[in-house]
Amino acid sequence: MGLRELVPGTQSEMIGIVDMEMGNLRSVSNAIYSLGFDFTILRDAAGFGDVSHVIIPGVGSYTTAMGQLHKLRLVTALRDFAATGRPLMGICLGMQLLSDRGDEGGDSPGLGLIPGRVSKIPDDPVRRVPHIGWNNLEVKAPDHPVFEKIRSGVDFYFVHSYEFSADAADTYAVTDYGRPLVAIVGRRNVIGFQFHPEKSQANGLRLLENFCNWEGAC
Amino acid sequence: MNGRLVKTTRFDSYRDVGDPVASSKVYNSQYADELVFLNINRTERAVSTLLDLIEKVSAVCFMPLTFGGGLKSLAEAEQLIKNGADKVVVNSSSFENPGLITEIAGKFGSQAAVASIDARWSEAQHRHVLASDCGRKPEAVDLQAHVADLQARGAGEIFINSIDRDGTMEGYDLRLIQLVMAASKVPVIACGGAGTYAHMKEAFVETDVSALACGSLFNFGDSNPIRAKAFLTNYNLPFKRV
Numbered sequence: 001m002g003l004r005e006l007v008p009g010t011q012s013e014m015i016g017i018v019d020m021e022m023g024n025l026r027s028v029s030n031a032i033y034s035l036g037f038d039f040t041i042l043r044d045a046a047g048f049g050d051v052s053h054v055i056i057p058g059v060g061s062y063t064t065a066m067g068q069l070h071k072l073r074l075v076t077a078l079r080d081f082a083a084t085g086r087p088l089m090g091i092c093l094g095m096q097l098l099s100d101r102g103d104e105g106g107d108s109p110g111l112g113l114i115p116g117r118v119s120k121i122p123d124d125p126v127r128r129v130p131h132i133g134w135n136n137l138e139v140k141a142p143d144h145p146v147f148e149k150i151r152s153g154v155d156f157y158f159v160h161s162y163e164f165s166a167d168a169a170d171t172y173a174v175t176d177y178g179r180p181l182v183a184i185v186g187r188r189n190v191i192g193f194q195f196h197p198e199k200s201q202a203n204g205l206r207l208l209e210n211f212c213n214w215e216g217a218c
Numbered sequence: 219m220n221g222r223l224v225k226t227t228r229f230d231s232y233r234d235v236g237d238p239v240a241s242s243k244v245y246n247s248q249y250a251d252e253l254v255f256l257n258i259n260r261t262e263r264a265v266s267t268l269l270d271l272i273e274k275v276s277a278v279c280f281m282p283l284t285f286g287g288g289l290k291s292l293a294e295a296e297q298l299i300k301n302g303a304d305k306v307v308v309n310s311s312s313f314e315n316p317g318l319i320t321e322i323a324g325k326f327g328s329q330a331a332v333a334s335i336d337a338r339w340s341e342a343q344h345r346h347v348l349a350s351d352c353g354r355k356p357e358a359v360d361l362q363a364h365v366a367d368l369q370a371r372g373a374g375e376i377f378i379n380s381i382d383r384d385g386t387m388e389g390y391d392l393r394l395i396q397l398v399m400a401a402s403k404v405p406v407i408a409c410g411g412a413g414t415y416a417h418m419k420e421a422f423v424e425t426d427v428s429a430l431a432c433g434s435l436f437n438f439g440d441s442n443p444i445r446a447k448a449f450l451t452n453y454n455l456p457f458k459r460v
């Protein structure tokens with residue numbers, strides 16, 4: 001049950017940011033705070049009932065991260081949250097964890113919220129790996145609420161060595177890096193960004209704001 | 219250094235160029251692509267000196283932030299990242315403890331591990347000689363061999379700095395950049411010597427380097443990232459659109 005049902009007629013978002021004890025939460029929480037939204041850090045299953053939105057940030061390797069999520073008993077909490085229809089976002093590794101399986105650090109099952117698998121971007125002499133830098137999107141789902149007021153062709157900050165291979169229907173945007181790399185995946189109330197919106201200056205902040213204002217339908 | 223932003227010339231003659239947080243905010247508003255903060259204080263090498271800075275900068279700059287200088291352990295790298303750094307830089311430690319890069323890449327991914335190299339040209343040896351410890355200690359290893367080794371150990375990016383060109387505003391050391399680009403399969407950021415936008419165009423066009431870092435160019439005179447990119451776009455060099 002979300003906050004909106006408790007107090008009909010009002011809108012009060014509470015953004016839950018998952019802490020896997022791996023890496024940097026500050027950038028995401030600073031960005032959310034600067035946009036004027038309240039946030040809370042989720043370290044275990046307990047807080048999920050009180051939040052309207054959840055963000056999974058991520059730095060590190062797929063296998064280590066899934067290990068942490070299991071250890072902190074967050075896997076079921078995240079799947080249950082997704083089932084309520086409230087908006088759930090994954091950023092970078094967090095987006096990759098939404099998949100069925102990933103092979104970074106060993107072959108591991110993921111959260112299984114968006115079909116597909118995560119594997120290493122093949123080395124290339126011209127398009128060096130990791131894919132680091134600013135790159136623009138080719139948006140496949142322009143009517144999605146998360147793209148409101150985002151002009152086409154603007155760049156976002158990517159920094160990754162692994163890519164998510166998703167179904168076409170769940171691929172909301174790709175980016176060109178020699179060939180199309182999946183940049184945004186989504187299915188119903190779940191959405192994942194391979195790039196870092198919280199590192200992409202004004203356009204990234206706009207995307208985060210749109211997510212926080214989204215109620216999960218699309 | 220001591221909470222202030224400083225500029226050197228050939229790794230010497232420290233000049234105070236302002237407050238790092240204020241400068242960061244300006245660069246952020248000018249849509250700089252990334253900020254790299256290096257602690258070059260030769261006596262105070264503790265990573266803790268950077269933590270307060272990271273906290274303040276990451277509260278106001280929503281862009282890639284890279285921190286380093288004196289990094290000696292995975293625990294220190296972790297501290298920097300937990301406080302807001304996206305990537306950390308390792309230089310001297312890569313000579314005395316090459317496994318550190320592997321540890322950092324293993325825990326945070328190679329895209330978070332930047333290996334930095336400081337080099338000066340030796341006419342006598344007719345090659346670039348690498349130096350650790352803020353440019354003070356010459357290292358025997360060959361430049362390209364070192365680049366290959368760093369990459370094999372998991373570095374996701376190489377940051378190559380020319381000690382000779384640092385602060386001189388005479389242009390990048392193109393030969394140095396070319397050698398590193400040839401030896402590296404991972405992205406390369408070149409630093410040291412930018413004095414005009416033409417120097418940047420020269421480096422991008424002649425070496426195909428992945429990225430260029432500037433210090434003096436944006437600190438002295440009225441150059442800034444916006445004008446740099448406007449100039450460079452004339453040469454069909456792609457930059458981010460905002």
